[in-house]
Structures are given as C-alpha cells and as structure tokens.
Amino acid sequence: MKVFVVGLNHKIADVDVREKLAFQGDKLAEGLMRFRELPGIQEAMILSTCNRVELYANIQDTQQASDSVMAFLSAFHNINRSSLDRSLYIYDDSEAAKHVFRVAASLDSMVIGEPQILGQLKDAFELALSKKTTGILLNKLMKKAISVAKRVRTETKIAENAVSISFAAVELAKKIFTDLSRRVFMLLGAGEMAELAAKHLIGNGVREVLVSNRTFDRACDLAKEFKGRPVKFEDFILEMVRTDIMICSTGAPHYILTKNQMQKVMKERKQRQVFIIDISVPRNIDPEINDLENVYLYNVDDLQGVVNSNMFERQKEAEKAEKIIAEELETFLRWQASLDSVPTIIALREKAEEIRKEELDKLFSKIQDMGEKEKEAIEYMATAIMNKLIHPPTAALKGDTENKEMLVAAIRRLYGINGEKSEE
Amino acid sequence: MGVLLFELALTCYFAATLISFTELFKESKTTAKIALLSAISGFTIHTINILYRYITAGHIPITNPHEATSFFAWCVVFIYFILQFRYKISLLSSFVMPIVFLLMLSSSMLSREIKPLTPMLQSYWLGIHTVFAFLGNAAFALAFGIGSMYLVQERYVKTKRLGSLFERLPSLQTLDEINYRLITIGFPLLTLAIITGALWAETAWGSYWNWDPRETWSLITWFIYAIILHARLVAGWRGKRAALLSMIGFLTIIIAFFGVKLLKKGLHVFL
Numbered sequence: 001m002k003v004f005v006v007g008l009n010h011k012i013a014d015v016d017v018r019e020k021l022a023f024q025g026d027k028l029a030e031g032l033m034r035f036r037e038l039p040g041i042q043e044a045m046i047l048s049t050c051n052r053v054e055l056y057a058n059i060q061d062t063q064q065a066s067d068s069v070m071a072f073l074s075a076f077h078n079i080n081r082s083s084l085d086r087s088l089y090i091y092d093d094s095e096a097a098k099h100v101f102r103v104a105a106s107l108d109s110m111v112i113g114e115p116q117i118l119g120q121l122k123d124a125f126e127l128a129l130s131k132k133t134t135g136i137l138l139n140k141l142m143k144k145a146i147s148v149a150k151r152v153r154t155e156t157k158i159a160e161n162a163v164s165i166s167f168a169a170v171e172l173a174k175k176i177f178t179d180l181s182r183r184v185f186m187l188l189g190a191g192e193m194a195e196l197a198a199k200h201l202i203g204n205g206v207r208e209v210l211v212s213n214r215t216f217d218r219a220c221d222l223a224k225e226f227k228g229r230p231v232k233f234e235d236f237i238l239e240m241v242r243t244d245i246m247i248c249s250t251g252a253p254h255y256i257l258t259k260n261q262m263q264k265v266m267k268e269r270k271q272r273q274v275f276i277i278d279i280s281v282p283r284n285i286d287p288e289i290n291d292l293e294n295v296y297l298y299n300v301d302d303l304q305g306v307v308n309s310n311m312f313e314r315q316k317e318a319e320k321a322e323k324i325i326a327e328e329l330e331t332f333l334r335w336q337a338s339l340d341s342v343p344t345i346i347a348l349r350e351k352a353e354e355i356r357k358e359e360l361d362k363l364f365s366k367i368q369d370m371g372e373k374e375k376e377a378i379e380y381m382a383t384a385i386m387n388k389l390i391h392p393p394t395a396a397l398k399g400d401t402e403n404k405e406m407l408v409a410a411i412r413r414l415y416g417i418n419g420e421k422s423e424e
Numbered sequence: 425m426g427v428l429l430f431e432l433a434l435t436c437y438f439a440a441t442l443i444s445f446t447e448l449f450k451e452s453k454t455t456a457k458i459a460l461l462s463a464i465s466g467f468t469i470h471t472i473n474i475l476y477r478y479i480t481a482g483h484i485p486i487t488n489p490h491e492a493t494s495f496f497a498w499c500v501v502f503i504y505f506i507l508q509f510r511y512k513i514s515l516l517s518s519f520v521m522p523i524v525f526l527l528m529l530s531s532s533m534l535s536r537e538i539k540p541l542t543p544m545l546q547s548y549w550l551g552i553h554t555v556f557a558f559l560g561n562a563a564f565a566l567a568f569g570i571g572s573m574y575l576v577q578e579r580y581v582k583t584k585r586l587g588s589l590f591e592r593l594p595s596l597q598t599l600d601e602i603n604y605r606l607i608t609i610g611f612p613l614l615t616l617a618i619i620t621g622a623l624w625a626e627t628a629w630g631s632y633w634n635w636d637p638r639e640t641w642s643l644i645t646w647f648i649y650a651i652i653l654h655a656r657l658v659a660g661w662r663g664k665r666a667a668l669l670s671m672i673g674f675l676t677i678i679i680a681f682f683g684v685k686l687l688k689k690g691l692h693v694f695l
Contacts, residue, residue, distance in 0.1 A: 160591070161591070172581065174595060175577065175581060175590065175593075175595050175596065176581060176595055176596050176597065177595055177596075177597045178594075178595050178597040178598040178601065267660075269660075270659075270660030270662075271659075271660035271661065271662050271663065272660070272662070273596060273597055273600075273663065290582070293663060293664060293665065294662065294663045294664075296581050296582065298584065302584045305584060306584070306586060309585075309586065
C-alpha cells in the first residue's frame with residue numbers, strides 16, 4: 001500500500017501537451033472509472049486543471065502501476081506512448097504524498113500561493129468520493145492535504161500581497177486613500193490591461209467612474225460597460241480636478257499630460273492626493289509629474305517592480321510552508337505505517353497475551369491452595385482459548401486480500417489497538 | 425509610595441516602548457496586545473500616582489518641573505488611547521510610546537520634592553492654565569507621531585519601494601486627516617492656555633504679557649500651528665508639508681519646554 005502520483009504541470013509541459021492530457025467535462029468521470037479498474041490500482045483520483053493533470057492512486061508495485069497508467073493514458077487520449085514517458089513525472093510513497101501536499105498548499109503553482117488550486121483539489125476529491133473510487137489511503141491523504149493547505153494559509157503570509165499588476169494598483173490605491181468608495185476614478189484610453197485594472201478598482205467600489213477616449217463613441221461604449229460617464233478627450237484635464245485615481249492607456253506617441261498642466265490641476269484641487277497609473281507604452285504622462293507633491297505616478301514597470309518584490313516575499317514564505325509540509329508528512333507517514341499488517345499482528349498477540357496473564361494472575365491470587373498440576377492445566381487451557389480466538393484475524397491479516405488496510409484499520413479498532421494518534 | 429508608583433509607571437512605559445519597537449520588525453498580534461496592556465497598566469499606575477500627589481500636596485500637582493513633565497506624559501498617553509480606540513491605528517504605539525518614555529525619563533531626573541506653594545501659584549488659574557497647555561501639547565505630540573508615520577509611508581509610495589511597514593501603516597490620506605484633526609484639537613487648547621496664562625499673569629504680576637521666554641516660545645509655536653491650519657485651508661498645504669510642519673511645531677514645543685527650563689530665567693521659573 002503506497003501513494004502513487006503520475007502527472008504533468010506547467011513547469012514540464014507546454015499548454016498544447018497539457019491540453020491533450022486534460023480530462024474535460026464528462027471525460028473526467030469516465031476516465032476516473034476506467035483508471036480505477038486498471039490492474040494494480042486500488043484507489044483512484046484525478047485532478048485536471050489548466051495548469052496540471054495528475055492521477056493519484058493507492059498501489060502495491062510502482063513499476064506495474066506506471067505501466068498500466070501509461071498504457072491507459074495513451075489509449076484514452078490517443079497519444080503516442082513514447083512521448084508520454086518523456087513528459088510525465090512519477091512519484092511514489094512519501095515523495096508522492098509530499099507532492100500532493102505541495103500542490104494543495106499552492107507551492108507547486110505557477111503563481112505561488114494562488115488560492116484556486118485548493119478548491120480544484122477539493123472538487124476532484126468530491127467527485128472521487130461520489131464515484132466511490134477512493135478508499136482509506138487517498139481519503140486520509142486528501143483530508144490531510146486540505147488541512148495542510150489551510151495551515152499554510154494561516155501560518156504563513158504566502159497568499160498576501162498582490163502578485164498581478166491590476167491587484168498591485170488596487171493595493172496602492174488603498175494605501176493612498178482612506179476610502180475608495182468616496183473617490184472619483186477616470187479611465188483614459190482603452191486596452192486590455194487598463195480595462196482589467198479598471199475593473200478591479202471599480203470592483204473595490206469607487207464613487208464615480210469617468211471614461212475618456214480620443215474617439216468619443218468608444219468612450220460612450222466603455223462608459224456603458226463600466227456604468228460611468230463619458231468625457232470628451234479635450235475635457236479630460238478639466239475633469240482631472242475632480243479625479244482621484246486615473247488609469248491612462250492611450251496610443252498617443254507623446255505626453256498628453258505635462259508637469260505644468262498637472263501643477264495647475266493640483267492647485268485647483270487644493271493639493272488633494274492623486275494616484276495616476278500610466279499603462280501606455282510609450283508613456284503618456286510626463287514622468288516628472290511624480291515629483292509634484294501629493295501626486296503618485298506609477299507606470300507599468302513600477303507596478304511590475306511592486307509585483308516582483310511581492311513575488312520575492314512569497315518565495316520567502318514558501319520556505320516556511322515547506323517546513324510545515326515536512327512536519328505534516330511525517331505524521332501522515334506514521335499513520336500509514338500503522339496500517340501495515342505485521343505490527344498489527346504483533347500488537348494483537350501482545351494484547352491477547354496481556355489479557356491472559358492478567359486473568360491468570362487474578363485467579364491464582366484468589367485460589368491459594370492450588371497444586372502445580374492444576375495451575376499448569378488452567379494455563380494451558382487459557383493459552384489454547386487465546387490462540388483459537390486470535391487465529392482467524394491473524395490469518396486474515398496474513399492473507400492476500402484486496403483491501404488489506406481496511407481490514408487492518410477494522411481490526412485495530414475492534415480490538416482497541418492504539419497506534420494511530422487520533423487527529424482532528 | 426509616590427516614588428514607587430512613578431517608577432512602576434516608568435517601567436511599564438519602558439516595556440511598552442520596547443515591545444512596540446519589536447513590532448516594527450516582526451508582525452504579531454500578541455506583541456501588539458502586550459504592548460497595549462503595558463501602556464494601559466502604566467497609565468493606570470501613573471494616574472494613581474498623580475492623584476496620590478494631589479492628595480498629599482493638597483493642590484494640583486503641576487507645580488515643579490518633575491510634576492509638569494510627568495503630567496505632560498500622562499496627557500500624551502491619554503490622547504493616544506482616545507486615538508487608538510477611535511481609529512485602531514496599527515503601529516501607532518511604536519511611534520508614540522518612545523515620546524512618552526522619554527518625557528517620563530526626563531521627569532524622573534528632575535527634583536521630586538513637594539515644596540509649599542508660592543502665593544502666586546495659589547490660584548485657580550493654576551489648574552485651568554496647565555491642563556489646557558498640556559492637553560494641547562499632548563495633541564501636538566500625537567500629531568508628531570502621526571506625522572512621522574506619514575513620512576515613512578509617503579516615502580514608500582513615492583519612491584515605489586514598498587518597505588516592510590507598507591502593509592501595516594494606514595493610508596496616506598488617513599494619516600494626513602488624523603494629523604490635521606489633532607492640530608485642530610491642539611490649536612484651540614494652546615490658544616486657551618495662552619489666554620488663561622495672560623489673565624493669570626495680569627492678576628499675579630499686574631500685566632497681561634511680559635515677554636518672558638516661555639511666553640515668547642508659546643507665541644512662536646502658536647504661529648507655527650496657525651500657519652499649518654491657515655495654509656491648509658487657503659493653499660491646500662497637506663500631506664508631506666503638513667506632516668513636516670507639525671513635526672517642527674512639536675520640536676519647538678520641546679525646545680521651549682526644556683530649553684527655557686535649563687536657562688532658568690524668566691518668570692516661569694517654577695516650571
């Protein structure tokens with residue numbers, strides 16, 4: 001009995017390879033059932049997201065399991081077997097369990113600490129539960145993985161700090177202004193990144209949205225989309241007097257807002273703080289504007305710099321997370337070892353032996369005038385009863401059954417043999 | 425017993441200063457709580473100490489440099505608590521408790537002897553004038569702390585290097601507004617202190633204004649804060665400028681408070 005992982009992620013495979021191996025829609029349930037039926041696979045679960053495809057199993061023999069899984073994947077997805085061998089990773093036992101924990105805790109993600117992966121893992125587990133393809137080992141592994149991920153989330157700062165440009169912009173806005181819901185926001189120009197950042201800012205609740213564009217029709221369209229008011233391009237500087245946050249992304253080849261103009265704007269607005277984000281390349285806002293008091297100008301590179309340093313912070317937090325994972329892995333492996341049959345057989349025998357001795361001692365101390373011969377006969381009988389009682393469970397544990405760990409767990413529970421420290 | 429209470433309060437403030445200092449390097453809710461608790465215990469003991477002195481002396485215990493500095497510190501902690509419970513500003517104690525501790529430390533080095541009151545001090549103006557003056561000064565001390573927080577945060581945002589405190593410090597606008605509010609509280613108190621001082625001077629010395637060093641310095645501070653308020657309303661001086669000016673204002677107060685005392689000249693000799 002050991003954990004087994006076959007899979008690929010964004011680090012080792014490009015999107016075209018990942019696409020081919022993905023289990024999408026109905027294919028997931030179908031693939032899961034077929035995976036479970038493979039020879040040498042006792043429990044099964046499939047995680048399929050856009051960044052990774054991973055198959056989890058409970059197996060006996062790694063070689064046999066990898067062979068049958070490879071054959072299955074190549075047949076199921078219609079892929080050349082030899083190309084599969086090159087593009088997949090295989091882990092077993094403690095390495096496999098560690099991998100699952102790292103995936104759940106988002107240490108293996110493209111953006112370290114991103115929260116979606118845990119939800120995706122939970123969904124995959126739910127499906128496996130509903131299809132009854134998992135058992136004692138994977139169930140325990142998944143529950144543990146989820147609790148490890150939660151521990152990492154609360155004990156480290158791995159999910160803090162914005163790691164995308166638009167979130168960094170929101171984060172900065174919140175450190176300049178007390179309350180975004182009282183601020184006026186202007187989108188000048190258009191463009192994918194600018195609109196995304198605008199969406200995030202508006203999503204955080206600004207009081208008023210202004211949209212300006214060289215072509216007024218475009219401004220009207222965008223204004224409708226963002227529930228804002230269109231502003232004529234010639235008037236945008238006038239509106240700057242009221243605007244607290246501006247995202248600028250026009251195709252202009254030169255500066256459309258100079259230091260002089262901004263100085264006048266600042267005087268008009270009594271020096272109230274302004275946050276300007278210049279996403280355009282080439283830049284549209286004179287960088288010297290940042291030298292003005294109470295004006296904070298960030299261009300794409302500045303925001304990227306913030307994102308990079310946040311990424312670096314996350315890397316540092318990831319080291320703490322690895323320590324937590326090592327700790328939790330140890331308790332998981334200890335639990336797994338307790339499911340092994342040999343120590344259970346020994347424990348069962350010891351328990352029976354203990355009862356036998358205890359009862360004999362009690363009897364002999366009560367009845368003092370017993371002869372050696374009688375004592376021997378009684379001892380013999382007690383041993384015989386004990387042996388006969390523990391023989392069937394011992395034989396079952398020694399035998400070759402499919403769900404042996406279930407049996408081990410059942411026997412440990414029925415006979416009150418403690419090994420697994422109770423958790424949760 | 426008065427001495428013991430004072431030393432205890434001083435120790436608590438010292439602990440609060442040290443603990444909140446470590447908060448600058450490592451974020452922890454427990455240390456923040458312990459720091460606040462030491463400040464609260466310090467304040468409680470300090471209050472008992474002042475009451476004790478009031479009862480033993482039989483008059484408001486703000487009649488010598490030791491008592492005055494101690495009461496100054498007490499007012500700073502008092503306003504700090506109001507601010508802390510009203511706005512819940514993280515890291516505020518790291519910027520304010522050192523001021524409290526330094527005031528208490530200088531107070532501890534001054535003579536604690538309770539002398540019989542000179543006839544001039546035996547006036548109801550003593551309580552009114554000093555309470556206005558020190559509450560005002562305390563509001564300005566808090567403005568100093570908030571102003572320095574503003575400068576740190578503003579530097580982060582302006583230079584685009586978001587340092588370790590960026591996450592925990594409040595927004596620039598919040599700090600700027602609190603700074604302004606503190607000055608709008610401190611300024612009328614200072615004005616009242618000057619007016620009551622003048623009235624008192626008239627009854628004691630027969631003239632409203634004598635140009636003694638303390639009076640002159642109070643007038644200078646009054647002008648500095650008047651400029652801050654006026655420039656904000658008229659020319660929109662806010663943010664960094666306001667923060668810097670409020671810090672300069674408080675430094676003048678400190679110079680006036682201790683400097684004049686060191687010179688031992690003028691009519692305010694007792695303080």
